[in-house]
Amino acid sequence: MSESKKSTKADLTTEPTKAGFVAIVGRPNAGKSTLMNALLGEKISMVSQKANATRKRINAIVMHKNNQIIFVDTPGLHEKEKILNKFMMEEALKAIGDCDITLFLAPVTDSTEDYEKFLTLTKRPHIILLSKIDHVSNEKILKKIQEYQQYQDKFLAIIPVSVTKGGIGFTQILDEIAKHIPESPYLFNPDDLTTEMLRDIYKEFIREAIFDNISDEIPYESDVLIDKVEEFPGLEKIRATIIVEKQTQKGIIIGQGGAAIKRIGRDARLQIENLIGKKVFLDLFVSVKKGWTNDKKFLEDIGYKF
Ligand SMILES: Nc1nc2c(ncn2[C@@H]2O[C@H](COP(=O)(O)OP(=O)(O)OP(=O)(O)O)[C@@H](O)[C@H]2O)c(=O)[nH]1
Numbered sequence: 427m428s429e430s431k432k433s434t435k436a437d438l439t440t441e442p443t444k445a446g447f448v449a450i451v452g453r454p455n456a457g458k459s460t461l462m463n464a465l466l467g468e469k470i471s472m473v474s475q476k477a478n479a480t481r482k483r484i485n486a487i488v489m490h491k492n493n494q495i496i497f498v499d500t501p502g503l504h505e506k507e508k509i510l511n512k513f514m515m516e517e518a519l520k521a522i523g524d525c526d527i528t529l530f531l532a533p534v535t536d537s538t539e540d541y542e543k544f545l546t547l548t549k550r551p552h553i554i555l556l557s558k559i560d561h562v563s564n565e566k567i568l569k570k571i572q573e574y575q576q577y578q579d580k581f582l583a584i585i586p587v588s589v590t591k592g593g594i595g596f597t598q599i600l601d602e603i604a605k606h607i608p609e610s611p612y613l614f615n616p617d618d619l620t621t622e623m624l625r626d627i628y629k630e631f632i633r634e635a636i637f638d639n640i641s642d643e644i645p646y647e648s649d650v651l652i653d654k655v656e657e658f659p660g661l662e663k664i665r666a667t668i669i670v671e672k673q674t675q676k677g678i679i680i681g682q683g684g685a686a687i688k689r690i691g692r693d694a695r696l697q698i699e700n701l702i703g704k705k706v707f708l709d710l711f712v713s714v715k716k717g718w719t720n721d722k723k724f725l726e727d728i729g730y731k732f
């Protein structure tokens with residue numbers, strides 16, 4: 427996907443270029459997708475107050491001085507029995523294995539237990555990011571950094587970050603990453619925002635609108651298929667189907683007189699219009715597929731490649 431909106435152009439420097447992949451991992455709701463969008467300066471990954479929002483890896487291409495950093499957003503590290511959840515966990519583990527380094531995102535209010543679990547998963551090089559530091563006092567941040575010092579031979583650096591308070595820690599994150607990625611020609615066009623297909627981002631925005639507008643288990647038992655995208659000058663026509671597990675869920679997604687699906691459609695449309703800078707016509711349908719979150723064949727058919 428090529429985007430003219432991108433502002434972070436590569437510096438004209440004589441230094442050799444570097445390029446590398448950086449996985450962003452951590453427990454559900456740690457703030458991984460929010461951080462990646464903020465580092466990119468553009469929203470491409472869905473964000474939610476509800477945990478377990480991200481289901482697949484999403485790449486963002488960030489230029490920093492003579493470095494091309496490809497961030498890989500991942501699903502939260504968690505344990506659940508459903509096949510969809512196992513896929514999500516594998517996605518995160520694969521990203522750690524495939525990337526040059528990993529950012530382990532730990533909300534500052536979390537205990538160090540999650541980090542100990544992370545250390546049992548991988549020995550690969552990583553940076554700890556203490557996220558959501560706007561929630562606590564400076565004293566508490568320092569105390570937490572001290573707690574992590576017992577593991578100091580395990581991590582490359584520990585950096586406090588906040589996205590909501592004007593990107594605290596961002597330059598430090600990018601400079602630290604630059605130290606650990608290899609000299610390499612750029613791997614992608616520096617003007618590109620992402621390696622994802624636009625239709626996959628549309629799908630994430632529709633999923634986000636479901637997470638925002640519908641409660642209980644329905645967001646976790648629904649997914650979105652993009653059926654058709656038609657491009658016209660100044661207009662994008664998108665047709666998508668929301669899949670749910672039960673007939674009753676279909677009724678709730680549609681809502682009284684179609685009120686709920688209208689809200690979902692409007693919220694998703696605004697996000698898509700904001701990204702592509704074009705008017706969008708979004709047509710949504712709902713379809714019931716019993717037990718899809720535990721159906722490996724169906725999951726593979728809709729793009730969850732194990
Ligand atoms: N106060 C505060 N809230 C944040 C910050 N970063 C993220 N959040 C909020 O934390 C919630 C979760 O953010 P996400 O980015 O979706 O978290 P995630 O780690 O991607 O979650 P999963 O995809 O479910 O694993 C959202 O409500 C964000 O607005 C931050 O720096 N400060």
Ligand SMILES: [Mg+2]
Nearest residue numbers: 458459479480
């Ligand atoms: Mg996420």
